[in-house]
Amino acid sequence: MTGTPEEKSLKGLFIRTYGCQMNVYDSERIRDVLRPLGYAPVEAPEAADLVVVNTCHIREKATEKVYSELGQLKRMKEASGGRMTIAVAGCVAQAEGEELIRRQPAVDLVLGPQAYHKLPEMIARASRAIGDRLETEFDTIEKFDALPKTREADGPTAFVSVQEGCDKFCTFCVVPYTRGAEISRRVDDIVFETRSLASQGVREITLLGQNVNAFHGPAPVIEGGDDWTLGQLCRHLSKIGGIERIRYTTSHPRDMDDDLISAHGDTPALMPFLHLPVQSGSDRILKAMNRGHTADHYRDIIARVRQARPDIAIASDFIIGFPGESDADFEATMQLVRDIGYAIAYSFKYSSRPGTPAAEMHGHLSEVVKDERLQALQGLLREQQTEFNASQIGKSLPVLVTGKGRNPGQMHGRSPYLQAVHFEGPESLNGKIVDVKVVGASLNSLTGELMRVREAVL
Numbered sequence: 001m002t003g004t005p006e007e008k009s010l011k012g013l014f015i016r017t018y019g020c021q022m023n024v025y026d027s028e029r030i031r032d033v034l035r036p037l038g039y040a041p042v043e044a045p046e047a048a049d050l051v052v053v054n055t056c057h058i059r060e061k062a063t064e065k066v067y068s069e070l071g072q073l074k075r076m077k078e079a080s081g082g083r084m085t086i087a088v089a090g091c092v093a094q095a096e097g098e099e100l101i102r103r104q105p106a107v108d109l110v111l112g113p114q115a116y117h118k119l120p121e122m123i124a125r126a127s128r129a130i131g132d133r134l135e136t137e138f139d140t141i142e143k144f145d146a147l148p149k150t151r152e153a154d155g156p157t158a159f160v161s162v163q164e165g166c167d168k169f170c171t172f173c174v175v176p177y178t179r180g181a182e183i184s185r186r187v188d189d190i191v192f193e194t195r196s197l198a199s200q201g202v203r204e205i206t207l208l209g210q211n212v213n214a215f216h217g218p219a220p221v222i223e224g225g226d227d228w229t230l231g232q233l234c235r236h237l238s239k240i241g242g243i244e245r246i247r248y249t250t251s252h253p254r255d256m257d258d259d260l261i262s263a264h265g266d267t268p269a270l271m272p273f274l275h276l277p278v279q280s281g282s283d284r285i286l287k288a289m290n291r292g293h294t295a296d297h298y299r300d301i302i303a304r305v306r307q308a309r310p311d312i313a314i315a316s317d318f319i320i321g322f323p324g325e326s327d328a329d330f331e332a333t334m335q336l337v338r339d340i341g342y343a344i345a346y347s348f349k350y351s352s353r354p355g356t357p358a359a360e361m362h363g364h365l366s367e368v369v370k371d372e373r374l375q376a377l378q379g380l381l382r383e384q385q386t387e388f389n390a391s392q393i394g395k396s397l398p399v400l401v402t403g404k405g406r407n408p409g410q411m412h413g414r415s416p417y418l419q420a421v422h423f424e425g426p427e428s429l430n431g432k433i434v435d436v437k438v439v440g441a442s443l444n445s446l447t448g449e450l451m452r453v454r455e456a457v458l
């Protein structure tokens, strides 16, 4: 439900989410945690009793945006006569806790990513002006256990958190410091949540984790109780009635084990799309980044995944202009991109994060050099993405319908390769899987003609 809370007893909740899909998921769970307390979503912060800013610390710009947003919220809070409570969650909260409260005293609560299940207790404390405003302890297992076991679905796709944290310590990244060590959720709990989503019409789930393929959650006792790999988990979840599509993100090359690779071949529900960040194609830079693999190791993984699932589309992330990156290092990245051929990729200029080893390294590059390289890389990636999309023309793709399109009579959905697909069709198709013949392609989407509706496998 959105809009003004309809009943007097309801309190307005506005959540602003920055950053990755993990944060999008966390925001949904914050909403779930607060629902029993009478909080209902509103569309604008002005109408809210509680505003949660769920933050991302990965880039400097994102952090500055948070402070500027908090300045605006302070003015709204004053205009509300102090009625509004402001909470800051996520990775900036974890990394800068005390500093946040010092820089913006209008902030009532600061809670790290492992603490949002404690939000009700913190709100109660804040309303009585007692206790600490800061909650940034790491306790992921407690968080997983304390969250409501069922979820309210919001459409035919949903995220399901299976793993949190990271032990990899890439030298450019703050996540191991803000999200803590790698922890996996129990299979039973994941199954319970997935069943509850499926019963509400969810057809596609995306398993989430900072290092999702490092998953090693304990299996149900009836299944032996050992720790399962992500491949085993995917096979198990694919048997749940209604769940027809499974994806996972974000994965690390070091954790791409043989079982997960073979799951791509033997589990049809596992979508033919793999987002496997590589960051650089230069072994020297990969070593300086502490990625723990070489460019050829990455090429080998992709070759094996393609052998298991020949139609798989590959996506990646790149960081351009890491300290010490030479022309030759950059060229190695360009060569890797030419070798792999990406369906889509996300590329960013290196941005220094205080407290990370890379921030202290020599050889930081000028913005001009970083800009030039980024443009060259993005040009190549755009070409590949356009080519990949165009290669679908004439094919019939199963599309999960996710909503109405921009034009009257138009619907949109997702292809197995995570492309946006637009086609003419009735609204009653929402949430169904339909076959669409692709007739047009652009950089960001496909257009097609509706062929037939598939029956749901329940």
Ligand code: SF4
Pocket: 166, 167, 168, 169, 170, 173, 174, 175, 176, 210, 211, 252
């Ligand atoms: S694998 Fe590296 S980039 Fe990914 S969260 Fe861990 S430290 Fe950060």
